[in-house]
Amino acid sequence: QVQLVESGGGVVQPGRSLRLSCAASGFTFSNYGMHWVRQAPGKGLEWVAVISYEGSLKYYADSVKGRFTISRDNFKNMLYLQMNSLRGEDTALYYCTRENIPRAATGNDYWGQGTLVTVSS
Protein backbone atom coordinates (compact mmCIF):
# COMPACT_ATOMS: atom_id res chain seq x y z
CA GLN A 1 0.00 0.00 0.00
CA VAL A 2 1.10 3.56 -0.64
CA GLN A 3 2.87 5.16 2.31
CA LEU A 4 4.37 8.59 2.74
CA VAL A 5 6.25 9.19 5.98
CA GLU A 6 7.60 12.64 6.78
CA SER A 7 10.37 13.39 9.22
CA GLY A 8 12.72 16.18 10.18
CA GLY A 9 10.37 18.64 11.83
CA GLY A 10 11.08 20.29 15.13
CA VAL A 11 11.61 23.58 16.91
CA VAL A 12 14.04 25.95 15.23
CA GLN A 13 15.03 29.58 15.79
CA PRO A 14 14.15 32.26 13.26
CA GLY A 15 16.76 32.55 10.54
CA ARG A 16 17.95 28.98 10.93
CA SER A 17 17.54 26.04 8.55
CA LEU A 18 15.77 22.70 8.61
CA ARG A 19 15.53 19.82 6.15
CA LEU A 20 12.37 17.77 5.88
CA SER A 21 12.34 14.28 4.41
CA CYS A 22 9.55 12.08 3.07
CA ALA A 23 10.02 8.34 2.61
CA ALA A 24 7.76 6.92 -0.08
CA SER A 25 6.81 3.28 -0.52
CA GLY A 26 4.19 1.09 -2.16
CA PHE A 27 4.32 2.71 -5.60
CA THR A 28 6.77 3.54 -8.40
CA PHE A 29 8.05 6.79 -6.93
CA SER A 30 9.88 7.87 -10.07
CA ASN A 31 6.60 8.05 -12.01
CA TYR A 32 4.90 10.68 -9.87
CA GLY A 33 5.22 14.38 -9.25
CA MET A 34 5.43 15.18 -5.55
CA HIS A 35 4.35 18.19 -3.51
CA TRP A 36 4.77 19.76 -0.11
CA VAL A 37 1.68 21.36 1.40
CA ARG A 38 1.59 23.02 4.81
CA GLN A 39 -1.03 23.96 7.35
CA ALA A 40 -0.44 26.49 10.11
CA PRO A 41 -2.13 25.63 13.41
CA GLY A 42 -5.87 26.21 13.10
CA LYS A 43 -5.53 27.55 9.55
CA GLY A 44 -6.17 26.36 6.02
CA LEU A 45 -4.00 24.52 3.55
CA GLU A 46 -1.13 26.30 1.80
CA TRP A 47 0.61 24.80 -1.18
CA VAL A 48 4.41 25.06 -0.85
CA ALA A 49 6.26 23.38 -3.71
CA VAL A 50 6.17 20.73 -6.42
CA ILE A 51 8.81 18.66 -8.18
CA SER A 52 8.22 16.75 -11.39
CA TYR A 53 8.56 12.99 -11.54
CA GLU A 54 12.15 13.10 -12.83
CA GLY A 55 13.14 16.17 -10.84
CA SER A 56 13.74 18.63 -13.66
CA LEU A 57 10.81 20.96 -12.96
CA LYS A 58 10.28 22.71 -9.65
CA TYR A 59 7.82 25.42 -8.64
CA TYR A 60 7.34 27.26 -5.38
CA ALA A 61 4.81 29.38 -3.56
CA ASP A 62 5.76 33.05 -3.56
CA SER A 63 5.97 32.95 0.24
CA VAL A 64 8.89 30.48 0.17
CA LYS A 65 10.59 31.19 -3.15
CA GLY A 66 14.31 31.77 -2.69
CA ARG A 67 14.29 30.26 0.81
CA PHE A 68 13.02 26.70 0.29
CA THR A 69 14.33 24.06 -2.12
CA ILE A 70 12.49 20.88 -3.08
CA SER A 71 14.43 17.86 -4.29
CA ARG A 72 14.07 14.14 -4.71
CA ASP A 73 16.13 10.97 -4.93
CA ASN A 74 14.39 8.45 -7.16
CA PHE A 75 16.86 5.73 -6.23
CA LYS A 76 16.10 6.07 -2.54
CA ASN A 77 12.37 6.90 -3.00
CA MET A 78 12.85 10.08 -0.98
CA LEU A 79 11.45 13.60 -1.21
CA TYR A 80 13.10 16.53 0.55
CA LEU A 81 12.40 20.12 1.48
CA GLN A 82 15.37 22.26 2.46
CA MET A 83 14.10 25.25 4.40
CA ASN A 84 16.45 28.20 4.96
CA SER A 85 15.99 31.59 6.61
CA LEU A 86 13.00 30.30 8.52
CA ARG A 87 10.39 32.76 9.80
CA GLY A 88 7.63 32.56 12.38
CA GLU A 89 5.06 32.36 9.61
CA ASP A 90 6.65 29.11 8.42
CA THR A 91 5.35 27.41 11.56
CA ALA A 92 3.06 24.66 10.29
CA LEU A 93 2.41 20.99 9.80
CA TYR A 94 4.16 20.03 6.56
CA TYR A 95 2.59 17.32 4.42
CA CYS A 96 4.26 15.32 1.68
CA THR A 97 1.73 14.44 -1.04
CA ARG A 98 1.65 12.48 -4.27
CA GLU A 99 -0.07 13.46 -7.51
CA ASN A 100 -2.93 11.10 -8.25
CA ILE A 101 -2.02 10.49 -11.88
CA PRO A 102 1.52 9.69 -13.05
CA ARG A 103 3.19 12.67 -14.68
CA ALA A 104 0.08 14.86 -14.44
CA ALA A 105 -0.71 17.57 -11.94
CA THR A 106 -4.42 17.05 -11.37
CA GLY A 107 -4.73 16.57 -7.63
CA ASN A 108 -3.03 14.75 -4.77
CA ASP A 109 -4.40 11.41 -3.64
CA TYR A 110 -1.97 10.25 -0.96
CA TRP A 111 -0.78 12.37 1.94
CA GLY A 112 1.58 11.66 4.78
CA GLN A 113 0.71 12.30 8.41
CA GLY A 114 2.73 15.50 8.41
CA THR A 115 5.75 16.74 10.31
CA LEU A 116 5.46 19.79 12.55
CA VAL A 117 7.84 22.72 12.15
CA THR A 118 7.84 25.37 14.83
CA VAL A 119 9.89 28.51 14.30
CA SER A 120 10.39 30.28 17.57
CA SER A 121 13.12 31.92 19.59
Next chain:
Amino acid sequence: EIVLTQSPATLSLSPGERATLSCRASQSVSRDLAWYQQKPGQAPRLLIYDASTRATGIPARFSGSGSGTDFTLTISSLEPEDFAVYYCNQCGNWPSTFGPGTKVDMK
Protein backbone atom coordinates in the same frame (compact mmCIF):
# COMPACT_ATOMS: atom_id res chain seq x y z
CA GLU B 1 -0.76 33.90 -8.52
CA ILE B 2 -4.35 32.77 -8.89
CA VAL B 3 -6.54 33.53 -5.88
CA LEU B 4 -9.36 31.16 -5.02
CA THR B 5 -12.40 32.38 -3.11
CA GLN B 6 -14.77 29.91 -1.45
CA SER B 7 -18.31 30.57 -0.31
CA PRO B 8 -19.92 30.36 2.04
CA ALA B 9 -17.30 30.26 4.79
CA THR B 10 -19.62 28.08 6.86
CA LEU B 11 -22.61 26.00 5.81
CA SER B 12 -24.92 24.75 8.54
CA LEU B 13 -27.03 21.83 7.39
CA SER B 14 -28.70 18.68 8.65
CA PRO B 15 -28.00 15.09 7.58
CA GLY B 16 -29.90 14.28 4.41
CA GLU B 17 -29.78 17.84 3.11
CA ARG B 18 -28.02 18.93 -0.05
CA ALA B 19 -24.80 20.94 0.24
CA THR B 20 -23.63 23.30 -2.47
CA LEU B 21 -20.14 24.77 -2.11
CA SER B 22 -18.69 27.38 -4.43
CA CYS B 23 -15.13 28.13 -5.52
CA ARG B 24 -14.23 31.09 -7.70
CA ALA B 25 -10.84 31.72 -9.31
CA SER B 26 -9.35 35.15 -9.98
CA GLN B 27 -8.56 34.02 -13.53
CA SER B 28 -9.37 30.99 -15.64
CA VAL B 29 -7.96 27.66 -14.52
CA SER B 30 -9.74 25.74 -17.28
CA ARG B 31 -10.82 22.53 -15.54
CA ASP B 32 -7.65 22.15 -13.45
CA LEU B 33 -9.43 22.21 -10.13
CA ALA B 34 -9.56 19.70 -7.30
CA TRP B 35 -11.66 19.44 -4.14
CA TYR B 36 -10.49 18.06 -0.80
CA GLN B 37 -12.21 17.13 2.43
CA GLN B 38 -10.42 17.52 5.74
CA LYS B 39 -11.55 16.36 9.15
CA PRO B 40 -9.92 17.47 12.42
CA GLY B 41 -6.58 15.79 13.03
CA GLN B 42 -6.54 14.16 9.60
CA ALA B 43 -4.75 14.79 6.35
CA PRO B 44 -6.84 16.09 3.45
CA ARG B 45 -8.67 13.58 1.27
CA LEU B 46 -8.94 14.06 -2.49
CA LEU B 47 -12.59 14.03 -3.57
CA ILE B 48 -12.68 15.48 -7.08
CA TYR B 49 -10.07 16.27 -9.73
CA ASP B 50 -10.29 17.78 -13.19
CA ALA B 51 -13.29 19.72 -11.84
CA SER B 52 -15.72 16.81 -12.08
CA THR B 53 -13.94 13.43 -11.84
CA ARG B 54 -14.45 11.57 -8.60
CA ALA B 55 -11.26 10.19 -7.07
CA THR B 56 -10.98 6.50 -6.33
CA GLY B 57 -13.38 5.31 -3.65
CA ILE B 58 -15.33 8.56 -3.39
CA PRO B 59 -19.09 8.03 -3.03
CA ALA B 60 -21.39 9.12 -5.84
CA ARG B 61 -23.12 11.67 -3.58
CA PHE B 62 -20.09 13.91 -4.20
CA SER B 63 -20.07 15.69 -7.55
CA GLY B 64 -18.13 18.56 -9.03
CA SER B 65 -18.91 20.91 -11.86
CA GLY B 66 -17.67 24.07 -13.51
CA SER B 67 -14.86 25.36 -15.67
CA GLY B 68 -12.92 28.57 -16.16
CA THR B 69 -13.44 30.60 -13.01
CA ASP B 70 -16.55 29.16 -11.35
CA PHE B 71 -16.78 25.75 -9.74
CA THR B 72 -19.20 23.90 -7.51
CA LEU B 73 -18.94 20.91 -5.21
CA THR B 74 -22.28 19.30 -4.45
CA ILE B 75 -23.03 16.72 -1.79
CA SER B 76 -26.42 15.40 -2.75
CA SER B 77 -27.47 14.10 0.65
CA LEU B 78 -25.26 14.73 3.65
CA GLU B 79 -24.13 11.76 5.68
CA PRO B 80 -22.90 12.24 9.27
CA GLU B 81 -19.31 11.62 8.16
CA ASP B 82 -19.47 14.47 5.60
CA PHE B 83 -19.33 17.24 8.19
CA ALA B 84 -15.85 18.62 7.63
CA VAL B 85 -13.91 21.42 5.94
CA TYR B 86 -13.73 21.44 2.15
CA TYR B 87 -10.97 23.09 0.13
CA CYS B 88 -10.69 23.79 -3.57
CA ASN B 89 -7.26 23.78 -5.20
CA GLN B 90 -6.17 24.93 -8.62
CA CYS B 91 -3.33 22.91 -10.09
CA GLY B 92 -3.15 24.14 -13.65
CA ASN B 93 -1.08 27.25 -13.06
CA TRP B 94 2.03 27.45 -10.91
CA PRO B 95 2.11 28.31 -8.13
CA SER B 96 -0.78 26.06 -7.21
CA THR B 97 -3.13 27.62 -4.67
CA PHE B 98 -5.84 26.55 -2.25
CA GLY B 99 -9.02 28.33 -1.33
CA PRO B 100 -9.63 29.31 2.31
CA GLY B 101 -12.10 26.48 2.85
CA THR B 102 -15.79 25.99 3.57
CA LYS B 103 -16.77 24.40 6.85
CA VAL B 104 -19.86 22.21 6.66
CA ASP B 105 -21.22 21.81 10.13
CA MET B 106 -24.29 20.26 11.63
CA LYS B 107 -27.29 22.47 12.23
